[in-house]
Amino acid sequence: MSSELTFCKMLLDRASHLRKNTAWLADKILANESCFYFYWQNKFLYLEQEIFVYHQNENSVSNDVLSISDISQSDKLTFLGLEGDTAHFVFDLSEFGEAALEQWLLGIGHNKVQRTAKFIDFRRSLSLLSSAQASILSYAKALIHWQQSAVYCGSCGNKTQPLDGGHRMQCLSDKCQKEQFPRTDPVVIMLVEYQPEVGPAMCLLAEHHRISEQVYSTLAGFVDPGESLTEAVSREVFEEVGITVTEISYVDSQPWPFPNSLMLGFIARATSTEINLEEEELRSADWFTAEQLANFYEWGDDVEGAKLPRKESIARLLIDSWCEKQRRS
Numbered sequence: 001m002s003s004e005l006t007f008c009k010m011l012l013d014r015a016s017h018l019r020k021n022t023a024w025l026a027d028k029i030l031a032n033e034s035c036f037y038f039y040w041q042n043k044f045l046y047l048e049q050e051i052f053v054y055h056q057n058e059n060s061v062s063n064d065v066l067s068i069s070d071i072s073q074s075d076k077l078t079f080l081g082l083e084g085d086t087a088h089f090v091f092d093l094s095e096f097g098e099a100a101l102e103q104w105l106l107g108i109g110h111n112k113v114q115r116t117a118k119f120i121d122f123r124r125s126l127s128l129l130s131s132a133q134a135s136i137l138s139y140a141k142a143l144i145h146w147q148q149s150a151v152y153c154g155s156c157g158n159k160t161q162p163l164d165g166g167h168r169m170q171c172l173s174d175k176c177q178k179e180q181f182p183r184t185d186p187v188v189i190m191l192v193e194y195q196p197e198v199g200p201a202m203c204l205l206a207e208h209h210r211i212s213e214q215v216y217s218t219l220a221g222f223v224d225p226g227e228s229l230t231e232a233v234s235r236e237v238f239e240e241v242g243i244t245v246t247e248i249s250y251v252d253s254q255p256w257p258f259p260n261s262l263m264l265g266f267i268a269r270a271t272s273t274e275i276n277l278e279e280e281e282l283r284s285a286d287w288f289t290a291e292q293l294a295n296f297y298e299w300g301d302d303v304e305g306a307k308l309p310r311k312e313s314i315a316r317l318l319i320d321s322w323c324e325k326q327r328r329s
């Protein structure tokens with residue numbers, strides 16, 4: 001399936017073989033064309049409505065504020081990858097308190113272009129980003145989230161240090177030296193369909209407590225240890241709505257950096273229709289035809305009535321492609 005999903009347009013070569021080479025990385029940090037993004041507590045730095053990408057060869061920001069020699073000494077700099085020969089990095093300022101950050105932002109704002117520098121929540125800023133930028137920043141956000149959770153060794157409790165441009169954390173205890181690598185949590189997300197003997201096919205959608213009321217989305221859940229993806233699909237559907245499924249097939253996947261999931265999209269065929277709702281997670285669940293879904297409102301519409309999930313989500317892709325298939329059949 002050709003994917004138009006948000007966070008699925010990565011232009012960078014992750015260059016995993018090169019990031020282990022510290023001399024190469026040091027050269028890239030100092031290279032004039034290298035790109036630097038700035039992160040602070042789930043937010044990225046913008047100038048007005050544009051993501052701020054710092055290049056050393058553009059003299060728009062004073063070197064007192066952004067000293068690459070300072071940044072290069074910091075363990076808060078992460079190498080993201082290469083766009084051609086141009087290296088992309090993200091710098092994490094999350095340790096700054098509000099006051100220190102305010103001072104730093106004033107320095108950025110007081111530059112020749114006289115534009116307002118501010119940090120904007122990543123999720124809220126998606127509409128300001130191209131799909132390629134959204135993919136790079138979602139990758140950056142997921143990596144930093146992992147690094148922040150790995151600053152101590154899970155084995156002996158000592159501090160760790162980032163290596164390989166921020167892609168490996170190693171325990172500083174000589175006895176231990178345990179390594180940690182970035183984590184991705186697999187989540188299965190599935191559209192359950194049912195074809196009655198008479199009448200149009202239906203799909204099962206639910207209102208989840210964790211999203212707004214009247215938004216009907218597909219079922220989803222984390223994969224358990226020791227479980228295959230199809231087992232996870234069957235288990236989650238049965239746990240959430242008491243329905244058994246068969247003919248489970250993979251559709252597409254999407255990295256979801258809130259905070260570090262990989263959504264694995266499936267379609268499955270129900271062998272029963274009676275819903276037994278798991279009320280802790282779901283507000284309601286029901287069967288809908290493609291014709292009914294065509295009359296749903298959009299996510300975020302300020303109206304009373306059933307709405308579809310966000311357009312950038314894999315839930316929406318599963319619903320839209322199922323509806324398209326019904327229209328064609």
Ligand SMILES: [Zn+2]
Nearest residue numbers: 153156171176
């Ligand atoms: Zn350790």
